[in-house]
Amino acid sequence: MTMFVGEDQLSLFEERAENLTQEEFEAWTAPTPHDEQILRQLQTQGPKLLSGPRGCGKTTLLLRAAAEIRKRGSALPVYVNYGRSMFTEPAFNQRSDADGFFQDWLVAKVIVAVHDTFEKLGVEEPELDRQSEIARFFIDSAERNPHAARPDLPGPTALTHALEAWAERINAKRVVLLLDDAAHAFVPEQQRVFFEYLRNLRTPAVTYKAAIYPGVTEFSPNFHVGHDAKLVHAWVPVEGSEYLSFMRLIYERRLPPEIRDKISSGVVSLFAAASFGVPRTFFALIETYLENWNSRPERSAQVANNTIAQNADQLRDLHRSLSRKLPRYRHYVEAGEGVLNKLLVLIRELNETRHRVSPHAQVLDIAIRQPIDARLVTVLGLLEYAGLVRSTNEAVSHGTDRYSKYSIHGCLLTAAGALRFGQNPTLEQRASALVKKSRTGTYKRVGSEGIFTTKQAEECQLVVANCAACGTPRVMENARFCSFCGAELVDASRFEELMATPIEELALPKKKLHALNAQGMHKIEDLIRDRGLAEISKAQRVGPVWARRIYSLAEEFVSV
Amino acid sequence: MSRHTAIEALNLCAQPASITADWSVFVSSLSRTSSESPIDTFYDAHQGLNKLASLVQSGHVDVELQNLLGGQLLLGYVSATELYFRQMISRCVALCPIIRQANNQQMIPFGALDYYHKDSLESALTERVSFSEPGTIKSQLDGRLQVKVPSKSSLERSIEDYEKLCQLRHSLIHSHGVINSSNAAKLGIGTTKSLEANIDLHCLQVVASITLNLVRDSNNEIVRSIVWSWIQGGLLTGNGRNDRPRLNRLVRQLGSSTDLTSGRADGNLKRLSASVKAAVLAISTKAGKRR
Numbered sequence: 001m002t003m004f005v006g007e008d009q010l011s012l013f014e015e016r017a018e019n020l021t022q023e024e025f026e027a028w029t030a031p032t033p034h035d036e037q038i039l040r041q042l043q044t045q046g047p048k049l050l051s052g053p054r055g056c057g058k059t060t061l062l063l064r065a066a067a068e069i070r071k072r073g074s075a076l077p078v079y080v081n082y083g084r085s086m087f088t089e090p091a092f093n094q095r096s097d098a099d100g101f102f103q104d105w106l107v108a109k110v111i112v113a114v115h116d117t118f119e120k121l122g123v124e125e126p127e128l129d130r131q132s133e134i135a136r137f138f139i140d141s142a143e144r145n146p147h148a149a150r151p152d153l154p155g156p157t158a159l160t161h162a163l164e165a166w167a168e169r170i171n172a173k174r175v176v177l178l179l180d181d182a183a184h185a186f187v188p189e190q191q192r193v194f195f196e197y198l199r200n201l202r203t204p205a206v207t208y209k210a211a212i213y214p215g216v217t218e219f220s221p222n223f224h225v226g227h228d229a230k231l232v233h234a235w236v237p238v239e240g241s242e243y244l245s246f247m248r249l250i251y252e253r254r255l256p257p258e259i260r261d262k263i264s265s266g267v268v269s270l271f272a273a274a275s276f277g278v279p280r281t282f283f284a285l286i287e288t289y290l291e292n293w294n295s296r297p298e299r300s301a302q303v304a305n306n307t308i309a310q311n312a313d314q315l316r317d318l319h320r321s322l323s324r325k326l327p328r329y330r331h332y333v334e335a336g337e338g339v340l341n342k343l344l345v346l347i348r349e350l351n352e353t354r355h356r357v358s359p360h361a362q363v364l365d366i367a368i369r370q371p372i373d374a375r376l377v378t379v380l381g382l383l384e385y386a387g388l389v390r391s392t393n394e395a396v397s398h399g400t401d402r403y404s405k406y407s408i409h410g411c412l413l414t415a416a417g418a419l420r421f422g423q424n425p426t427l428e429q430r431a432s433a434l435v436k437k438s439r440t441g442t443y444k445r446v447g448s449e450g451i452f453t454t455k456q457a458e459e460c461q462l463v464v465a466n467c468a469a470c471g472t473p474r475v476m477e478n479a480r481f482c483s484f485c486g487a488e489l490v491d492a493s494r495f496e497e498l499m500a501t502p503i504e505e506l507a508l509p510k511k512k513l514h515a516l517n518a519q520g521m522h523k524i525e526d527l528i529r530d531r532g533l534a535e536i537s538k539a540q541r542v543g544p545v546w547a548r549r550i551y552s553l554a555e556e557f558v559s560v
Numbered sequence: 561m562s563r564h565t566a567i568e569a570l571n572l573c574a575q576p577a578s579i580t581a582d583w584s585v586f587v588s589s590l591s592r593t594s595s596e597s598p599i600d601t602f603y604d605a606h607q608g609l610n611k612l613a614s615l616v617q618s619g620h621v622d623v624e625l626q627n628l629l630g631g632q633l634l635l636g637y638v639s640a641t642e643l644y645f646r647q648m649i650s651r652c653v654a655l656c657p658i659i660r661q662a663n664n665q666q667m668i669p670f671g672a673l674d675y676y677h678k679d680s681l682e683s684a685l686t687e688r689v690s691f692s693e694p695g696t697i698k699s700q701l702d703g704r705l706q707v708k709v710p711s712k713s714s715l716e717r718s719i720e721d722y723e724k725l726c727q728l729r730h731s732l733i734h735s736h737g738v739i740n741s742s743n744a745a746k747l748g749i750g751t752t753k754s755l756e757a758n759i760d761l762h763c764l765q766v767v768a769s770i771t772l773n774l775v776r777d778s779n780n781e782i783v784r785s786i787v788w789s790w791i792q793g794g795l796l797t798g799n800g801r802n803d804r805p806r807l808n809r810l811v812r813q814l815g816s817s818t819d820l821t822s823g824r825a826d827g828n829l830k831r832l833s834a835s836v837k838a839a840v841l842a843i844s845t846k847a848g849k850r851r
Contacts, residue, residue, distance in 0.1 A: 486610030
């Protein structure tokens with residue numbers, strides 16, 4: 001098969017904004033009108049929580065906001081990436097001051113980020129140099145060793161005072177902390193510490209904008225969304241004519257003409273519409289398409305369909321993988337499979353009926369009658385975290401009933417044949433069908449019981465391990481000692497389990513997996529420990545771009 | 561002037577009855593085997609208390625008595641922790657010549673000479689110590705065992721948590737659970753209204769975790785401190801064959817056989833010797849550089 005994307009062009013498909021150079025970032029990303037609105041909110045004084053699934057552009061927005069704030073000069077923007085928080089998770093099983101240890105790590109990351117910002121600005125600050133050296137050393141130790149000694153770092157309140165002083169140093173009146181990957185999705189203890197830390201970070205001169213995931217974020221008991229921070233949705237809605245224009249714009253910005261020439265306009269539109277407002281998915285579809293394409297334009301529609309089906313499978317795999325990442329929610333994830341299938345069937349059935357009456361109206365959304373079963377809310381939350389469905393945050397009324405609306409991923413709708421067309425629809429027609437024409441659009445109404453059977457609801461129990469000594473089930477979810485024999489109930493470290501996972505769990509081509517295995521890399525840990533990419537790069541057919549990509553995938557697997 | 565007989569006849573409650581207590585039946589010979597390490601003794605007591613804790617909210621005890629039972633169990637956990645420290649101090653004084661030397665100026669009650677066997681006279685060292693008083697654990701670790709509690713460490717946090725727990729113990733011992741203002745202040749909870757201890761199953765799990773953390777953190781820190789002092793004092797030289805008997809005694813006397821069996825601790829003598837060797841080498845290299 002001809003390779004249409006060489007190693008030198010692979011970097012064009014780099015999926016994570018934080019891995020782009022400043023030049024690539026400026027050249028390849030573009031704000032939509034929706035983004036402009038969010039960017040304004042990210043530059044204002046009030047604290048914000050930026051919510052959206054992976055790949056929807058949260059990092060891009062935070063980096064862009066940082067650049068805008070820097071340009072205006074009135075505030076000091078500090079971009080901090082908390083993506084490696086999971087690396088400190090073992091401490092929660094191995095030290096009683098793990099909350100303080102984790103908070104020190106959070107503070108240390110801010111100090112290092114301020115120092116990096118000052119370096120970029122060419123500003124010297126000896127006290128900051130000293131503190132950042134301590135902080136950098138601690139971050140490195142803490143991510144490797146849960147018993148690392150805690151240095152004398154400021155708490156959140158003292159940190160805000162220091163931030164104010166550092167802002168003064170560059171004549172800025174305010175500090176805006178842009179906290180990326182702040183969700184800590186798999187460690188509730190970390191989420192609790194993080195949101196308490198956030199509450200203490202706010203002063204008249206210091207504010208924060210934190211990127212979180214929908215569906216799975218647990219706030220601390222004292223943190224109130226709306227009061228402590230306003231929620232902002234980062235996800236670009238797949239609606240209106242401007243949606244496809246925006247996707248086309250970023251496509252044209254990123255990919256050179258020699259690649260664009262290989263892809264028909266219809267395919268680009270279809271991928272843009274099916275990618276559910278997630279630029280990362282859009283570029284992944286294009287990359288897969290180019291890999292599958294066999295220089296036969298007459299078969300481009302078939303290849304595009306296969307590409308979308310392949311992506312739909314990957315999305316479902318990602319959702320299924322939550323069983324391993326969040327083993328307590330295994331039954332909820334399993335129920336999610338059934339719920340998703342049911343949603344797709346309901347939409348397909350309604351579209352078939354509607355098609356006979358009005359051939360151009362497509363149903364894309366589902367409206368679930370309130371109150372929604374609490375267990376179903378968790379199921380939907382997990383689907384939303386994986387990016388398969390999306391709460392549109394709209395409520396609609398029919399008579400006395402109120403409904404909450406959810407959108408379904410375009411790749412899933414397409415792969416399941418949930419949309420109904422006349423004979424031989426063009427790719428443009430199929431793309432257009434996936435884009436809502438108006439804010440409300442048309443939707444299928446259903447009650448919880450219509451998509452979530454009593455049996456499924458009953459099966460949705462948290463999975464907590466029985467006592468290893470006597471086999472007695474736990475009397476409560478967070479029990480630490482067996483109620484029958486009194487033995488300690490030991491929970492394995494999530495991080496250590498993820499690190500021990502075979503690399504075959506990563507979405508990598510088989511050849512790359514074989515090459516890594518041949519290089520003696522079998523577990524995720526083998527990849528993660530290779531921070532300099534020295535060993536990964538030794539694998540056959542793994543150049544620098546693939547090495548970075550493999551490392552990035554492994555890091556993402558254990559991080560969030 | 562003595563009180564009028566009419567006053568002496570006043571009874572607003574019933575009268576007491578005579579009782580003869582034979583205190584000897586209240587006690588029996590100490591059954592715990594001295595071969596068990598202090599931490600394993602603690603584990604046994606802790607596990608027993610955990611089993612009893614399941615009675616709280618189990619339906620076997622009246623709801624109004626559950627809080628009472630919870631409070632009594634809390635005292636049990638604290639008491640088991642105190643016993644751990646007493647045994648640990650006495651065991652370390654017996655085991656470590658450096659610690660024994662550091663304690664040779666300590667005074668003990670004269671009666672202890674008759675009461676304790678000569679091999680366990682070290683037990684008298686903590687007779688007048690209450691480990692539930694704030695600051696005592698830290699001062700005893702330092703004074704008796706020469707263990708300094710590192711700041712911002714897991715041990716420091718465990719001690720802080722335990723001392724808060726002892727505020728509840730104070731209210732349960734001295735006022736049947738009613739919390740006084742200073743206890744409330746030290747617990748860091750509201751001091752604007754009267755409070756009483758309310759210990760349910762969830763609280764007991766927290767209590768069990770706090771005491772377990774303190775004992776584990778202390779045990780590890782004490783062992784590390786002893787090994788380090790033995791290296792610095794030349795009692796361990798990095799020669800595996802010579803060091804092994806002493807390290808073996810350390811593992812048996814202070815290690816947890818429970819944790820060793822479950823794989824949650826490492827008492828492998830080869831690895832211990834290797835750690836000692838690495839430390840000895842590092843010290844001698846540093847000393848060589850200084851010269």
